Amino acid sequence: MSDHQYSPAAFEPTLSKRFFIANGYELACYQRDGGYQALRSVLQLDPNEIITTVKQANLRGRGGAGFPTGVKWDFVPKQTDKAKYLIVNADESEPGTFKDRYILSRDPHALLEGAAIAAYAIGANDIYIYIRGEFTKPYTRILAAIKEAYNAKIFGDAVMGTRFKLNCHVHRGAGAYICGEETSLLESLEGKIGRPRLKPPFPAIVGAFGGPTIINNVETLACVPLIFARGVDWFLTQGLPHNGGPKLASVSGHIKRPGVYEVPSGYPINELIELAGGVWKGRQLKAVIPGGSSTPVLVPRPCQALADNAPQQKVTSFAPPQKSVEHWPLETQAPLDFDGIKKVGSLLGSAGMIVLDDTTCMVRVLLNLAEFYAHESCGQCTPCREGTGWIAKMLRRLEIGKGSHTDLATLSDTVTFMTSTTICPLADAIAIPARSYFDKFKDEFYEHIGKTCWFPDAEIAPSGNTTWED
Numbered sequence: 001m002s003d004h005q006y007s008p009a010a011f012e013p014t015l016s017k018r019f020f021i022a023n024g025y026e027l028a029c030y031q032r033d034g035g036y037q038a039l040r041s042v043l044q045l046d047p048n049e050i051i052t053t054v055k056q057a058n059l060r061g062r063g064g065a066g067f068p069t070g071v072k073w074d075f076v077p078k079q080t081d082k083a084k085y086l087i088v089n090a091d092e093s094e095p096g097t098f099k100d101r102y103i104l105s106r107d108p109h110a111l112l113e114g115a116a117i118a119a120y121a122i123g124a125n126d127i128y129i130y131i132r133g134e135f136t137k138p139y140t141r142i143l144a145a146i147k148e149a150y151n152a153k154i155f156g157d158a159v160m161g162t163r164f165k166l167n168c169h170v171h172r173g174a175g176a177y178i179c180g181e182e183t184s185l186l187e188s189l190e191g192k193i194g195r196p197r198l199k200p201p202f203p204a205i206v207g208a209f210g211g212p213t214i215i216n217n218v219e220t221l222a223c224v225p226l227i228f229a230r231g232v233d234w235f236l237t238q239g240l241p242h243n244g245g246p247k248l249a250s251v252s253g254h255i256k257r258p259g260v261y262e263v264p265s266g267y268p269i270n271e272l273i274e275l276a277g278g279v280w281k282g283r284q285l286k287a288v289i290p291g292g293s294s295t296p297v298l299v300p301r302p303c304q305a306l307a308d309n310a311p312q313q314k315v316t317s318f319a320p321p322q323k324s325v326e327h328w329p330l331e332t333q334a335p336l337d338f339d340g341i342k343k344v345g346s347l348l349g350s351a352g353m354i355v356l357d358d359t360t361c362m363v364r365v366l367l368n369l370a371e372f373y374a375h376e377s378c379g380q381c382t383p384c385r386e387g388t389g390w391i392a393k394m395l396r397r398l399e400i401g402k403g404s405h406t407d408l409a410t411l412s413d414t415v416t417f418m419t420s421t422t423i424c425p426l427a428d429a430i431a432i433p434a435r436s437y438f439d440k441f442k443d444e445f446y447e448h449i450g451k452t453c454w455f456p457d458a459e460i461a462p463s464g465n466t467t468w469e470d
């Protein structure tokens with residue numbers, strides 16, 4: 001199976017290049033493709049030069065928030081007596097997201113090289129990889145890759161013959177979604193209960209074991225060697241000016257070929273759906289969750305914000321005509337990049353796209369998500385601890401035909417009270433999408449009052465290009 005069949009013609013897959021090659025995860029294969037040459041070259045540079053280059057490449061964090069990676073690295077104090085740390089966030093627990101596990105199990109050296117460059121740039125001598133506890137193959141593959149890297153003197157007391165010392169440790173999580181949140185991850189890494197910390201101080205100043213710490217997502221770090229191996233200009237051509245580089249998208253749900261697809265940042269959602277074979281069983285698209293479960297849902301309806309941003313015709317003797325509604329692009333044609341998708345009121349998140357066909361009950365979808373967030377709340381903040389549970393309870397009542405108009409009003413109030421009132425964004429991760437479900441499927445929510453849900457049982461999608469043993 002080739003990765004090329006999953007990528008647009010004019011775009012060269014690089015992040016997924018070795019995903020479908022036998023033994024693509026081994027050091028020999030990675031080095032045959034020029035692997036670790038980027039690390040060798042950056043070891044000759046001043047760390048500030050590396051940070052400047054990453055800033056110029058406009059690499060933005062792939063963990064969800066899209067924060068500029070070079071800017072984050074620059075926050076780490078240059079003069080400090082404290083040990084600094086580079087942490088790889090390999091927790092990947094956001095429902096709908098399964099791209100990092102591919103890098104970990106199919107191209108682990110790309111991650112290790114990126115992590116080594118990041119560590120050198122910020123002045124860290126230790127890398128911690130915090131990996132989701134349920135991952136088995138990614139765990140064994142990353143351990144094997146680290147061993148290969150030590151044997152090849154890529155890690156150890158003299159990285160590639162230089163005076164730079166670098167060690168790499170792996171820490172397994174225990175299956176808590178909240179431990180993907182960076183400060184909760186730090187608590188867990190230090191052996192405590194995984195509960196988010198108040199910020200500030202930010203981890204770049206006070207992080208792991210009290211030292212300045214950078215936490216980056218797996219895919220973010222796997223992008224870093226590409227910047228140095230191929231150059232900033234090339235990296236920018238693989239995405240948008242303010243959002244450089246390629247993007248891995250996980251596509252699942254009611255789609256013909258679910259799997260991980262590599263596309264340029266800014267690739268339109270509807271084209272990605274086509275790339276993955278389109279909506280399954282010849283059905284119609286009802287909705288798309290574009291960036292993982294915590295992102296507002298999009299529907300195939302005309303969107304003026306996208307029309308307004310379409311390139312205008314050149315004005316000659318006449319002003320260009322206003323676009324009428326029937327010529328507006330659909331919300332589901334929004335670009336998959338951090339800024340573009342905000343224009344349609346959603347978020348790129350971790351680019352875990354869930355496609356929903358016209359047989360889907362949207363109350364049940366939201367109920368499913370609410371139960372997940374209620375289960376995963378760490379319980380520190382009242383709006384989150386109580387709110388997530390109440391949302392789930394009221395949606396459950398609605399789904400079985402026992403909901404009332406009062407429940408709908410209380411649901412709406414609960415969501416409002418939960419938004420932006422908590423220590424970490426987990427409460428927002430259900431409250432903000434919930435608002436989009438209420439707004440876009442209002443009739444469906446009202447029709448559930450006093451009526452048992454009439455939608456068919458959910459159907460399980462086939463595995464497509466994903467091999468689930470990963």
Ligand SMILES: Cc1cc2nc3c(=O)[nH]c(=O)nc-3n(C[C@H](O)[C@H](O)[C@H](O)COP(=O)(O)O)c2cc1C
Pocket residue numbers: 060061062063064065066067069089090091092093094177178179180181182183215216217218220221424425426429
């Ligand atoms: C509830 C919650 C869960 C998160 N889970 C993950 C995760 O599994 N993996 C990840 O990389 N980032 C996750 N994040 C984002 C991290 O807190 C952090 O922003 C990210 O690892 C930074 O890396 P980046 O700058 O490379 O994106 C989560 C955030 C929240 C609020």
Ligand code: SF4
Pocket residue numbers: 178195196376377378379380381382384385422423424425426427
């Ligand atoms: S918002 Fe929820 S998960 Fe986050 S700290 Fe508060 S209670 Fe914990």
